[in-house]
Every structure is written in structure tokens, then in C-alpha cells.
Amino acid sequence: MLRKLACVAVVLGFSVGLIMAEEFGVNIKKVDGDKITAVKGAKFNKDTKKLEGGTEVTLTTAGDVKVVSGKKNKDTKKVETGDAIEGGLKNKMFTDIGENGLNVRVTTNDDGKVTEIVVFGGKKKKAN
Numbered sequence: 001m002l003r004k005l006a007c008v009a010v011v012l013g014f015s016v017g018l019i020m021a022e023e024f025g026v027n028i029k030k031v032d033g034d035k036i037t038a039v040k041g042a043k044f045n046k047d048t049k050k051l052e053g054g055t056e057v058t059l060t061t062a063g064d065v066k067v068v069s070g071k072k073n074k075d076t077k078k079v080e081t082g083d084a085i086e087g088g089l090k091n092k093m094f095t096d097i098g099e100n101g102l103n104v105r106v107t108t109n110d111d112g113k114v115t116e117i118v119v120f121g122g123k124k125k126k127a128n
Helices: 002-020
Strands: 022-032 035-040 043-045 050-052 055-072 079-084 102-108 114-120
Touching: 022 055, 035 102, 055 102
Parallel strands: 055 114
Antiparallel strands: 022 035, 022 102, 035 055, 043 050, 055 079, 102 114
């Protein structure tokens, strides 16, 4: 009986730890100091070229938030992080955000604060 109770306690503790830290994709609309206004769960409509649906959320960043570039590996289907973005959240890409927002993946800690932001770059425009 005591052994079963100990196993349940370990599994429960492990489950709570997994639930607390979270990684998810959002489209950042606005950055104001340590507050990020974003849309979670929105889908891009190719016909109207706009984001549709989703829920607006306000996220708070941790003091030591890492801001890096990233891309999805087509072979492994996993996100690979690249170089750190110069200036972090004060970089021009966060001050001049377009109407569809900036596509990123955020990682939060147990307190719900953002500890890492992985920015996915769009397609590069061809020079004429």
C-alpha cells in the first residue's frame, strides 16, 4: 500500500512539473517593456493574407529572456535555434511589427514568465 502511494506521488509530481513549463507558438502584436501582447492559436488565411481566430494573450518576460532566430528542420520536423538576435526585444523587428504580427515560439518557466523566444524568419524578398 505504501509503495503504491509513493509511486502515485512521484507520477503526480512529475506531471505537475511538465504542465507548469510550457512551449507554444504565438504571433506577437506588440512589445512594451517586459509585456508582450500576442495572439495564440491564430491561423493564417492564404486568401485574405490575414490571421484569423485565436486568443489574445499578454505575456510577461523574465529578466534574462533569450531571443534567438530559429527555423524548422524539414527532415526531423523539430525547431532548431540559431544565433541570438542583437538587442533582444529592443531589436527593430519587435518595434516595427506588421499587421499580421511576428511568428515566434515562446517557452515559459514555472511562474508563467517567458524565458526564451525563437523567431521564425519570413521569406526574403528578391532584390530587383
